[in-house]
Amino acid sequence: MVVRLVLRARAGTKGRVAVSFVAAIQSGFRNYAKFAGRAGRSEFWWWTLFTVLVQAATSGFGDTINGLASLAVLLPSLAVHVRRLHDTNRSGWWMAAPIAGIVVAIFVFVAFGILTAFDVVDGAEWDPSTAFDGVSAWAITLLAAGLFVAVATGVMNLVFLLQRSQPAANRFGPPPPPRTVQ
Structure with a gap:
């Protein structure tokens, strides 16, 4: 299965990169504890939706399962949050x-x-x-x-x-490149 990053061009913007839901989940787990670099808005918000869905899905299975699910997504959630702040040129x-x-x-x-x-x-x-x-x-x-x-x-x-991503490189690195996740 090929999950692709979708390039969208809107009036007044220059080729923003929007990450799909599945690509954001893959990126979250692939960069599990990576606090350096940048994450775009779509990656952050798709990851946030994923964590909410995980919590909703596991809440009915008792505190132990829900707690383990929370622990599983805690570190990558912190990491993607920090990378999102970096994308707006702010410290984590x-x-x-x-x-x-x-x-x-x-x-x-x-x-x-x-x-x-x-x-x-x-x-x-x-x-x-x-x-x-x-x-x-x-x-x-x-x-x-x-x-x-x-x-x-x-x-x-x-x-x-x-806030929108900074289109150019900032002190935290270049913007996330357009790519295809396979």
């Missing part, structure tokens, strides 16, 4: 930006949980209706800031992933 580290906000939010929740646990150990009675009475303004501010950073950088990431 942009992918990690939303995680910083989430880490701050988790830290605040854990710190609050530890402080609450110490109160309970000291003899205070746990009352869910007053659980947040002792939360200081700095904790709420940190939580809000962390969540804001996570959402804002997540939206920025999405915008980067939706």
Whole structure:
């Protein structure tokens, strides 16, 4: 079976390369842990659709099968994400930006949980209706800031992933060449 990359020419564009669904899956597994280079929009979005379909298909088989399927596509998903960012001339580290906000939010929740646990150990009675009475303004501010950073950088990431490929070579290499995958 021959899976080919389709060259499309539209008004105002110069021969964009669009990867087919099967070619994107093949590329994802062939470049399993390859973080260098570039991946076009179609390769990234077809791969993303494939991972969603894998998750949907394995979700009915229990947590073990679904977890193994998630692990199988995790590393190539990270790699194709980084290569897609490279295609827009951005560092792959942009992918990690939303995680910083989430880490701050988790830290605040854990710190609050530890402080609450110490109160309970000291003899205070746990009352869910007053659980947040002792939360200081700095904790709420940190939580809000962390969540804001996570959402804002997540939206920025999405915008980067939706942008067109740079047609010329950039600091991450030349654009993906048109080719036939056999």
